[in-house]
Amino acid sequence: MGLPAHALTADEAKSIASGDTEARVEALNKAVAAADDKTAAFIQAMSDDAVKVTADKVFVIKDDKAYDPVTGAELKLPDDAEDVVNNNMMRGALEAAQAALKLTSKDDAVRMEAAQALFKEPDESRLPMVEKALAAEANDKVKAQLELVRAASLLSSADKAKRLDAAKALGDSRSPDTKLLLNQRLAEETEADVKAAIIASISSIDGSLVWGDRINAVFSGISLGSVLLLAALGLAITYGLMGVINMAHGELMMIGAYATYVMQGIFQRLLPESMFGWYLVAAIPVAFLASAFVGAVLERGVIRFLYGRPLETLLATWGISLMLQQLVRSIFGAQNVGVENPAWMSGGLSLLSNVTLPWNRICIIIFAGLVLLAMGWLIGRTRLGLFVRGVTQNRPIASCMGVNTARIDTYAFALGSGIAGLAGCALSQIGNVGPDLGQSYIVDSFMVVVMGGVGQLAGTVYAALGLGILNKFIEGWAGAVLAKIAVLVFIIIFIQKRPQGIFAVKGRSAEA
Structure with a gap:
């Protein structure tokens, strides 16, 4: 690690391990400022609750044996030795001390992580180590974080001028953590000009966090x-x-999600661990085909006998949805099952200090766009799409032209069901997979289709994105429940004013 040469003493170990918590923290910070490898090892043992004390001696416990923390010699553990008790304050100080010892690491990521940890637990006694790390730091990002650590450490200094400079310097940071630190200091500050500087810095941070x-x-x-x-x-x-x-549309989504879960299990059990990240790619066609097959069976077995009878169709498909839920409970159990994100979908893209965009959400947005483009091409540019549009617009004429309308009905319903399966595959990456998965989206899905305009794909896109953004903005202002109510009221008013949706169906039959 390249730590400064200063051997841990028995008195230092005793002061860190026993006594009043504030005195222990002070002793710990002094030891860290000029620590050697033995000091680092003792701090690690303290964090692991592997230290015992007597009235005059400290012992490090390893493999059921006692050792002297200074010399490393094996000792006999007295019967009256007691465990060292670390409260939350002491544990926080130990974590900060371990972070401080990592400032000399050769790894930029380790040094950045250490600097961020020190920023959350600033202490003026660590300034010599921070200053030394700053002088040796070559990475600009780590150096900027260390500058913040130095300012945060001086924010509670006894010197008023240092506190004032620190308050102004922290105003340049655009971080919620900095705002929290300044607010904590504001509650304790007594000097009016320092208070004013802290308030100005908080206002500056608020202005940047709004964006x-x-x-x-x-x-x-x-x-x-x-x-x-x-x-x-x-x-x-x-x-x-x-x-x-x-x-039963929600249950078709559920089938897609469970198909993804099954593919995850196959990859975990039968393929090498290095291949696991590809399970989601393999799950996409499987989820589509599984839901499309169930949809085709549903159309051929039930729905084809109920065309033109909406109430009977509604009741029949609702009953089928309950049957599918119970079938899944019988096969997979009533509890939710876990579907893991592949490694390439973990983490997020950091844009600002308070903005991190999760990769799984970004991937779903891209996936939704690709599915939309594929569906638009299929409906608008292919022979199957032409037949589907012909049958839905005028079934008798399409039949007279030689189109097998019954087969096209099955293909169209299987296509819609398969896309529901793709939705379930995507949803498995951002939420729990269980028998009730589809129930959370069925009502919202109908509202999106009706608001966008029945039969209008462009309207579906506008309605989905519009309702999503509207819901999130209202949610931030009024909470999730009121946001849901407000969106529902908006949809009701919109449909009352424009029953044909955002895009009306054009043509003689629609205008008649």
Whole structure:
């Protein structure tokens, strides 16, 4: 580690291990300022609760044996030796001390992590080590973080001028952690000019954090909108184009999610660990085909006998949804199952101090866009899409032209069901997978399709993204429950004023 040469003494070890907590923390900070490898090892033992004390001696316990922390010699553990008790304050000081000892690491990431940990537990006694690390630091990002650590450490200095300079310096930081630190100091500060500087810094940070909050709200809205879009795209075919009120649509999403879970298990059990990250790629076609197959069976077995009878279709598909839920409970159990994110979907993209965009959400937004493009191409540019549009617009004429309308109905319903399966595959990456997964999205999906305009894919996109962003902005202002109510009221008013949705169906039959 390259620590300064200063041997741990018996008195230092005793002062750190026993006595009043504040005195122990002070002794710990002094030892860290000029620590050697033995000091680092003793601090690690303290963190691991592997230290015992008597009235005049300290022992480090390792493999059921006692050792002297200074010399490393094995000792006989007296019967009256007691465990060292570390309260929350002492544990926080130990974590900060370990972070301080990592400032000399050769790894930039380790030094940055150490500097961030020290920033959360600033202490003026660590300034010599921070100053030394600053003088040797070559990485600009780590150096900037260490500058903040130095300012945070001086914020509680006995010297008024140092506190004033620190308060002004921290105002340049655009971090919620800095704001919290300044607010804590503001409650303790007695000097009026220092208070004014702290308040000005807090106001400056608030101004910069507002943009981060807005970016978070917009991204969360787009993320929610992409989920609603995936859930509603399949419904845009089965309900929007075919006019079938399919209450089992949520369960088709559930089947896609469980298909993803099954593929995860196959990759875990049968393939090397290095291949696990590819399970999600393999799960996409499997989820589509599984839900499409169930949808085709549902259409051929039940729905084809109920076309033109919406109430009977609604009741039949609702009953089927209950049957599918119970089937899944019988096979996989009633409890939620765990679906892991692949390594390449973990973590996030940091834009600002208070803005981190999760990779799994970013991937779902991209995935929703790709599914939308593929569906638009299929409906608008292929022979199957032409037949689907012909059958939904005028079934008798399409039949007269030689189109097998019954087969096209099955293909269209299977397509809508398969897209629901893709939605379930995506949802498995951001939430729990259970028998009730689809129930959370079925109502919202219908609202998106109706608001966008029945049979209009463009309207479905606008409605999904619009409702997602609107919901998140209201949620930040009024809370999740009131946001849901407000969005529902908005949809009701919108449909009253414009019953045909955002985009009305054009054509003679629609205008007649």
